[in-house]
Amino acid sequence: MKKRYDSKFKSKVAVEAIKGERSIAKIASEFGVHPNLVAQWKRKPLIIYLRHFSANLNVVRRVQSKKIILKMSF
Numbered sequence: 001m002k003k004r005y006d007s008k009f010k011s012k013v014a015v016e017a018i019k020g021e022r023s024i025a026k027i028a029s030e031f032g033v034h035p036n037l038v039a040q041w042k043r044k045p046l047i048i049y050l051r052h053f054s055a056n057l058n059v060v061r062r063v064q065s066k067k068i069i070l071k072m073s074f
Contacts, residue, residue: 005033005037009031010041011041013031013033013038013041014038014041014044014045016030016031017038018046
C-alpha cells in the first residue's frame with residue numbers, strides 16, 4: 001500500500017530542501033522518505049511561486065503598455 005504524508009510533513013521537508021543547506025539525499029534520509037519525493041515536494045511550491053510571479057509580471061506589463069498608449073494618445 002502506498003504511504004501517504006500529510007501537508008505539514010511535506011511542507012517541513014520542502015522548506016528544508018528549499019533552504020539548500022543539505023543535500024536532498026541527506027534530507028530524505030533524515031525524514032525517512034525517498035529522495036525523489038523530496039525533490040518533488042521542493043519543486044511544487046517553487047513552480048506555484050513562479051507561476052504567480054509571472055502572472056503578476058504580465059499584469060504589470062499590460063498596465064504599463066496601456067499607460068504608454070494613453071500617453072501617446074494625448
